[in-house]
Amino acid sequence: MNDEIRAAHEKAIDLFGAGRPDEAIAALEAVLARDPGFADALEALGMIHYRQGRLDEAIAWTDRLTALKPDYAMAHTNLSVFYMKKGMKERAEEEKAKATVLNFRNTGRRV
Numbered sequence: 001m002n003d004e005i006r007a008a009h010e011k012a013i014d015l016f017g018a019g020r021p022d023e024a025i026a027a028l029e030a031v032l033a034r035d036p037g038f039a040d041a042l043e044a045l046g047m048i049h050y051r052q053g054r055l056d057e058a059i060a061w062t063d064r065l066t067a068l069k070p071d072y073a074m075a076h077t078n079l080s081v082f083y084m085k086k087g088m089k090e091r092a093e094e095e096k097a098k099a100t101v102l103n104f105r106n107t108g109r110r111v
Contacts, residue, residue, distance in 0.1 A: 005035050013044060021052055039069055046078055050085075058082050073102035 012027035025048055031041045046062035049055075059082050065075045076099035083092035 005031055005038065008034075009038065009041055009044070012041070016044075016048055021048055024048055037068055039065055039072065042068065043075065043078070046075075046082075050078070050082055055082050055086050059086075071102055071106070073099045073106060076102060 008027060008031050012024045012031065015021075015027055016024035025045065028041045028045050028048070031038055032045075035041075042061055042065040046058045046065065049061060050058035059079065062075055062079050062082065065072065066079070069075065076095045080092045080095035080099060083089075083095060
């Protein structure tokens with residue numbers, strides 16, 4: 001990833017922090033147009049939509065992240081929270097279980 005894309009991502013995060021979520025979303029989508037595999041942008045889009053109460057969009061962006069990085073435990077943790085908020089307890093528990101297994105697996109790799 002180049003520095004220009006990283007800087008654009010950071011600017012988008014700053015926009016969200018400044019209370020400008022729609023501009024942040026547009027900026028992150030522009031980052032992904034340039035680098036569709038930029039996982040940090042996918043994660044940020046999921047979280048911004050979640051914080052804006054747009055659970056379906058949050059899930060869609062986070063699903064894209066898990067398709068790109070299936071072993072990324074935090075994405076599964078986020079999905080668990082999103083599904084729980086939607087009242088989809090069984091689905092939330094499935095994602096939590098995936099995250100737990102991945103966390104154990106990843107911890108074992110670091111030992």
